[in-house]
Amino acid sequence: xxxxxxxxxxxxxxxxxxxxxxxxxxxxxxxxxxxxxxxxxxxxxxxxxxxxxxxxxxxxxxxxxxxxxxxxxxxxxxxxxxxxxxxxxxxxxxxxxxxxxxxxxxxxxxxxx
Amino acid sequence: xxxxxxxxxxxxxxxxxxxxxxxxxxxxxxxxxxxxxxxxxxxxxxxxxxxxxxxxxxxxxxxxxxxxxxxxxxxxxxxxxxxxxxxxxxxxxxxxxxxxxxxxxxxxxxxx
Numbered sequence: 001x002x003x004x005x006x007x008x009x010x011x012x013x014x015x016x017x018x019x020x021x022x023x024x025x026x027x028x029x030x031x032x033x034x035x036x037x038x039x040x041x042x043x044x045x046x047x048x049x050x051x052x053x054x055x056x057x058x059x060x061x062x063x064x065x066x067x068x069x070x071x072x073x074x075x076x077x078x079x080x081x082x083x084x085x086x087x088x089x090x091x092x093x094x095x096x097x098x099x100x101x102x103x104x105x106x107x108x109x110x111x112x113x
Numbered sequence: 114x115x116x117x118x119x120x121x122x123x124x125x126x127x128x129x130x131x132x133x134x135x136x137x138x139x140x141x142x143x144x145x146x147x148x149x150x151x152x153x154x155x156x157x158x159x160x161x162x163x164x165x166x167x168x169x170x171x172x173x174x175x176x177x178x179x180x181x182x183x184x185x186x187x188x189x190x191x192x193x194x195x196x197x198x199x200x201x202x203x204x205x206x207x208x209x210x211x212x213x214x215x216x217x218x219x220x221x222x223x224x225x
Contacts (some may be wrong), residue, residue, distance in 0.1 A: 002156075030211050041203055041216035042157070049211050087157060091210060098164055099145045099210040100172075103157040 001026060003090045005104035012111045017076045020107045022088030024069040031064055031071040032089040032101060035082075042087060046073065050093070075109070083111045115140035119204050119217035126224055132177075132191040134220050136204030139185065144206040146187040147214065148179055151201040163187060199224045 003024040010018050022031060030049045034042035048064035048071055061074045075082055085108050089101035116139045126132060138144050148160040159172045161179035169179050176195060180188045187204055201221050205214040 032213065041219050044213040044215065047211065047213055089157075089214070095210070097145075097210050098162055098170070099207045099212065099214070100147075100159065100162050100170075101214065102159065103149075105156045 003104040005107050009108040012078050020073045020086050022071045024090050027093040028069050028090050029093045030091040033073050034087045035084045037084045078111045080111050117217040123221045126194050129193045132194050134189040136187040138206045147205040148189050149203040194224045196224050
């Protein structure tokens with residue numbers, strides 16, 4: 001049930017773009033994206049809901065392909081502050097009103113000057 | 114505004130000792146509450162979630178338990194800690210399904 005993230009790690013130069021993918025084998029109600037800095041708690045970035053509604057930052061975008069149960073997070077013109085580990089959390093259809101998320105294994109992003 | 118507190122921030126406990134980690138949320142009512150564990154360099158593993166007082170669901174069978182004695186209080190416990198219980202424990206809350214989860218600062222537990 002755990003979603004699969006790819007790639008596992010990315011190294012970028014400032015100003016470059018990156019795409020992080022998240023795939024599930026189960027039908028999803030929503031996909032959440034979080035960024036975690038070393039030693040800190042995860043911070044919310046983006047939610048994509050079944051039906052296409054999207055909430056999140058304006059400098060980071062994401063898509064949700066309901067047919068494929070895949071989500072992609074797009075980081076454009078990366079900044080040093082984008083460094084960290086990115087997690088997708090998936091909420092499956094049929095999980096009721098629990099809001100329960102199953103997280104992927106994470107993608108480590110390093111932005112260099 | 115809503116805030117979430119966790120304590121203690123760090124804890125070192127011997128194998129076989131009990132554990133109690135506390136999480137409280139302020140500024141909202143009837144939140145969904147979650148306990149996660151993160152092993153070093155790994156992802157977030159959901160341990161327990163609660164949609165209301167006294168309602169606890171366990172995701173992973175283990176020697177941990179959770180309780181929700183009040184609407185905005187979530188407690189993680191163990192009677193006897195194992196070495197494998199070491200990790201970063203995170204509490205989170207959300208308003209409803211489809212809403213973002215807000216994480217507390219976490220408790221770093223080392224079992225020796």
